[in-house]
Amino acid sequence: MAGEIYYSFGFGVLEMKVIETIPEFREVRAGCKGTVGFVPTMGYLHKGHIALVERARQENDCVAVSIFVNPTQFGPKEDFKTYPRDKERDLAMLEPFTDFVFMPSAEEMYPAGYDTWIDVGSITGILEGASRPGHFRGVATVVNKLFNIVQPHNAYFGQKDAQQLRVIQKMVRDLNMPVEVIACPTVREPDGLAMSSRNTYLTPEQRAAAPVLYQSLMMANEMWQTGERDAAAIKKAMIRLIQSQPLAQIDYISIADATTLQEMEACHSPVLVSLAVRFGTTRLIDNLLLE
Amino acid sequence: MAGEIYYSFGFGVLEMKVIETIPEFREVRAGCKGTVGFVPTMGYLHKGHIALVERARQENDCVAVSIFVNPTQFGPKEDFKTYPRDKERDLAMLEPFTDFVFMPSAEEMYPAGYDTWIDVGSITGILEGASRPGHFRGVATVVNKLFNIVQPHNAYFGQKDAQQLRVIQKMVRDLNMPVEVIACPTVREPDGLAMSSRNTYLTPEQRAAAPVLYQSLMMANEMWQTGERDAAAIKKAMIRLIQSQPLAQIDYISIADATTLQEMEACHSPVLVSLAVRFGTTRLIDNLLLE
Numbered sequence: 001m002a003g004e005i006y007y008s009f010g011f012g013v014l015e016m017k018v019i020e021t022i023p024e025f026r027e028v029r030a031g032c033k034g035t036v037g038f039v040p041t042m043g044y045l046h047k048g049h050i051a052l053v054e055r056a057r058q059e060n061d062c063v064a065v066s067i068f069v070n071p072t073q074f075g076p077k078e079d080f081k082t083y084p085r086d087k088e089r090d091l092a093m094l095e096p097f098t099d100f101v102f103m104p105s106a107e108e109m110y111p112a113g114y115d116t117w118i119d120v121g122s123i124t125g126i127l128e129g130a131s132r133p134g135h136f137r138g139v140a141t142v143v144n145k146l147f148n149i150v151q152p153h154n155a156y157f158g159q160k161d162a163q164q165l166r167v168i169q170k171m172v173r174d175l176n177m178p179v180e181v182i183a184c185p186t187v188r189e190p191d192g193l194a195m196s197s198r199n200t201y202l203t204p205e206q207r208a209a210a211p212v213l214y215q216s217l218m219m220a221n222e223m224w225q226t227g228e229r230d231a232a233a234i235k236k237a238m239i240r241l242i243q244s245q246p247l248a249q250i251d252y253i254s255i256a257d258a259t260t261l262q263e264m265e266a267c268h269s270p271v272l273v274s275l276a277v278r279f280g281t282t283r284l285i286d287n288l289l290l291e
Numbered sequence: 292m293a294g295e296i297y298y299s300f301g302f303g304v305l306e307m308k309v310i311e312t313i314p315e316f317r318e319v320r321a322g323c324k325g326t327v328g329f330v331p332t333m334g335y336l337h338k339g340h341i342a343l344v345e346r347a348r349q350e351n352d353c354v355a356v357s358i359f360v361n362p363t364q365f366g367p368k369e370d371f372k373t374y375p376r377d378k379e380r381d382l383a384m385l386e387p388f389t390d391f392v393f394m395p396s397a398e399e400m401y402p403a404g405y406d407t408w409i410d411v412g413s414i415t416g417i418l419e420g421a422s423r424p425g426h427f428r429g430v431a432t433v434v435n436k437l438f439n440i441v442q443p444h445n446a447y448f449g450q451k452d453a454q455q456l457r458v459i460q461k462m463v464r465d466l467n468m469p470v471e472v473i474a475c476p477t478v479r480e481p482d483g484l485a486m487s488s489r490n491t492y493l494t495p496e497q498r499a500a501a502p503v504l505y506q507s508l509m510m511a512n513e514m515w516q517t518g519e520r521d522a523a524a525i526k527k528a529m530i531r532l533i534q535s536q537p538l539a540q541i542d543y544i545s546i547a548d549a550t551t552l553q554e555m556e557a558c559h560s561p562v563l564v565s566l567a568v569r570f571g572t573t574r575l576i577d578n579l580l581l582e
Binding site for chain 2: 174176
């Protein structure tokens with residue numbers, strides 16, 4: 001409409017800068033005024049990531065997003081090499097909300113002789129940590145590094161990776177890192193499947209079967225709401241439902257204390273129900289908080 | 292002289308604040324303007340510590356010193372409980388140079404459920420790390436925490452703890468911590484004994500024998516300056532000199548690459564000669580850089 005002028009200046013969204021080196025990032029970071037919100041990602045973005053970035057935009061003066069497929073959180077037999085990547089699409093999705101995209105190389109993050117690791121203790125040895133040895137050491141280490149580089153006031157993580165969220169919260173609390181970790185709800189497809197970059201691996205048949213994860217969580221919630229407190233009974237019902245899908249192979253189902261992630265027999269609130277299920281070589285995770 | 296007026300305001304040395312909790316420290320830290328220099332200590336201060344604090348004072352707008360006898364860097368059979376402490380004397384020594392003294396309790400630093408540790412890799416398993424398993428994990432972890440609490444621009448460490456200095460430099464570099472680590476020369480007694488809070492443990496006879504550490508380093512330096520490059524020959528001469536003191540019991544003598552601390556046979560510059568020697572139950576360390 002004629003006469004209306006939009007000033008982008010002062011809103012932080014002038015032109016998105018894509019930065020590949022740590023010294024360059026430090027330089028632009030030194031120029032940031034006000035609060036910095038940060039969303040660390042491995043790229044191949046979906047609506048779940050964008051929800052985090054939008055929230056960071058709402059709550060901060062500057063928004064930084066990192067795109068880094070972190071080799072140290074993949075096991076030797078995992079999908080590091082085949083993990084989906086699409087830089088151009090990612091940048092186009094971020095452009096409306098983001099001031100700085102940090103896209104370092106593996107050599108920039110782990111130069112020759114790199115040898116320092118963060119161990120977040122017993123919480124990293126169970127569930128995903130048991131299925132993926134070393135995974136959370138890699139996650140904690142790269143997030144620690146990214147926090148030291150980006151120096152955000154607020155950092156946004158999805159509840160979908162519930163254990164990762166707790167590992168990072170524990171690392172930040174234990175190490176007194178000066179950053180607020182903000183947990184954001186899982187974003188789902190219309191049929192309930194949690195958004196994940198790995199959903200792209202699914203064949204059409206597997207994709208059709210995959211909502212059984214969410215369905216089993218909904219069933220657990222229904223049992224919980226109608227008074228069931230026996231973890232074994234809830235697990236048994238979930239297993240039966242998931243096994244009704246012949247393409248689904250259960251890795252684990254956990255009913256645990258929502259903070260410590262210690263397994264429970266008789267449930268008391270808040271409970272985290274979480275599960276990992278394989279469809280062929282693709283491994284999906286999901287979870288739900290019962291309160 | 293009449294007419295001369297000194298303004299302490301603006302020089303940062305108004306009144307030294309002693310702070311015991313992390314939230315309180317964060318509050319005063321948020322009010323600091325300009326650069327912050329930091330000296331982490333375990334207290335029972337001597338001239339070596341004060342040299343670090345004076346340097347921090349010269350190079351920064353604000354000076355913070357921590358006094359914390361860190362339990363996690365002591366082995367179960369080491370001297371954590373008997374480590375010398377003298378709060379009043381320490382504060383009096385710091386007062387002329389220091390804005391903030393951070394003196395947390397063990398519970399403030401390691402609350403119930405604490406479980407996050409920094410592992411700085413292979414450099415922590417040799418020399419002091421071999422003699423004191425877990426020592427550098429405790430050192431790296433507490434220094435990481437203190438850096439996150441104090442958020443200094445510059446942090447000052449003595450060369451006397453040469454391996455500790457390298458562990459911290461490596462942690463800072465690997466984890467991209469936004470702090471400059473500044474190495475300061477070892478301060479010595481007139482007879483050459485390196486200043487150490489543990490010197491207070493020595494009996495008069497042991498104290499009289501202890502300068503043999505420095506003498507052996509001086510001899511190594513003389514051999515080096517006159518062209519000796521065979522590590523075994525230098526070690527052999529050092530051992531003979533130290534064994535001339537019947538109270539001295541050698542823990543290790545190392546002739547190593549000054550950066551990686553890997554042992555050398557044929558020396559090439561720069562070389563770190565380091566040693567640990569026991570006098571009764573008291574273990575002293577010292578080192579010298581050959582260039």
